[in-house]
Each structure stands twice: as C-alpha cells, then as structure tokens.
Amino acid sequence: MSVPPLKPALFLDRDGVLNEDRGFVHRWEDFVWIEGAIETVATFNRAGWLVIVVTNQSGVGRGYYPESDVFALHDRMREDLARAGARIDAFYHAPQHPEAPVEAYRHPDPPLRKPNPGMILQALAEWPIDREASFLVGDKPSDLEAAMRAGVRSVLFGGGNLKAFLAAEALLPPSG
Template sequence: MTNGVPAVFLDRDGVLIEDTGYPHLEAHLRLTPGAAEAVRRLNQLGYLCVIVTNQSGVARGLFTEDQMKAFNALIVRRLAARGAIIGAVYACPFHSDGRIEAYIHPDHPDRKPNPGMILRAIADHRIDPAKSFMIGDQPSDMEAARRAGVPGFLFEGGDLDAFVRDLLGH
C-alpha cells in the first residue's frame, strides 16, 4: 500500500520492558535502557510505534486478560509521560499449553511466529509494510516479521535507543 504509514513493530518483554518472567503488575514494570528515547526518536522520524506481544501468561492462568490489558495500558502511559507515543498494542493471550480453556489454541494466527498481530495492525492503521520493520528479541519475532513481509531486527539487549540510532543511521 503506497501512501501508507511507516511503522515499527516492537516486541514488549525484552525490548521495551525488562523481561522479569510474565510481568503483569505495576511493580514488575521496568523500561529497558533507552526504551522511551527510542520510541520518541521513532515518533520524531514519523513512525507509528506498535507493540506486538505474545502473552501466554493469560492462557497459563498466571494473570487475566484484563490484567494484561491494564499492564499494557500502564506501559503506554509510562512511555507517554516521557514523550514516547505508542500508537497501538496487539497482544496474543493464546497458547497451546494453556490451562484456561478459553485461551487454549493449538496454533493461533496471532501467536508469533505467526504474523497475525502484524497483519492486523497493517490493515487497521493503513501501514505500508515496505516502509516498516520489527524489533524483537526472539527468533519467533524475526519469523513473524518475515511472514508478514517486513524486515526484522534482533535486539539482544543493551540500550534500545542506541540500537535504533545505529539501525537508522540517525
């Protein structure tokens, strides 16, 4: 889609926030170094920033979908307070090994490495995949990006803003 919006798809745990093992409470929320600065930089360059996150903790019964949504909203607010705007959040609560019946699915189209969340975001927000990319910390993130037709870049820790700056050359 020409004239579409450029976007950056961001994994949540391990990219925007520290992966503390199924984080879902305010006490668990620790932004990674440079997270707010990276999102602000991407905003200033005209990118729509979209979180795409697998959240199997819902299916596993570790927290509810409402808790997941509240925690995601808290992340968005925490970033916004530092001038970093997240345009949309997509979260997949489904998992094949779930304990909560409603969230058990053998291979949900939204669960990375499947590209469902990215493809939905592209459709919902008139995103141009040719001007967009994914930043994730897992092979499943890279595979979801590949299947959605967008480049994927593996973030292996450190300062997210430095990573983005190096990636974009400014």
C-alpha cells in the same frame, strides 16, 4: 472518502525489547523499561512513524493472570510514555497457547501467537502502514519469523540500550 497516506511502522516486541523480561511481566511493580526504550519511541513518533507493540502473553492462557492485567499494564506504559512526550499507537497481544489450561485461550496453533504473523497482519489491515518501509525489533527468533511471514523486515535485539542499538544498525529515522 480519501485514503490516508501510508506511514512506516516500528513494530516492537514488548518483554525483552521495551521492558526487562523477568518472566510473565504483568504488574507495573515488576515492569522496568529497557534503557533507551522511551527515547526510541519518542524518536520514531517525532519522525512520523507509527509505533506498534506485538506481544505474546501466554501467561493469560496459562491462567497465571487475567487479560485485564495486560490491558492495565499497557495503560500504565501509555501514561509513562505520555509524560515523556511519546506514545505507542497500538498494542496487540496474543493470550493463546497450545497447552493453555484455560480453554478459551487454548488453540493448537494460535494465529496471533508469534512465530505466526497474525498480530502484525492485523496491524497492517487496521493501520495505514507502508510495509516496505517498516520493521520489527524482537529479541527472539519467533519474533523475526513472525515479521518475515508478514513480509516485514526485522532485527534481533540482544539487550543493552535500545536507541543506541538502533543507531548502530543505522535504523533510527532522521528527527522530524
């Protein structure tokens, strides 16, 4: 069996990077794409990169909404992206929280929840990712810490147009 060639991966936090962070976004009616987000995903897709979302979703553990809402929202994101000729290769989410009232989601230090690197490490184990060529875009220090702990470089996105931000940081790949 041959080993697939390694590819760079663009790791993206969700709320605040791909969509406006309106607090516990879990319904499509509340979802608004960040300007330039769809174009960013399509640009990295065309260049042969993997695009992977890593998102804390403590609203599940806190009992605000069921995990099925997270899956349904991600499905709608996939549909919207597909209409634009773009795709997210994988979604990883962490519903756990140290103070979750839902016992199944309570953990004193959830390994998947950023700033822990669990979601990134899981993606690195499951996909043929070139860690050295990859990077994460996050909007919080915990995103950057998770990337650092996983050995992946990162950049802090402060809002605005995601594609313009990455272009200004010289992080857009040449179009493929």
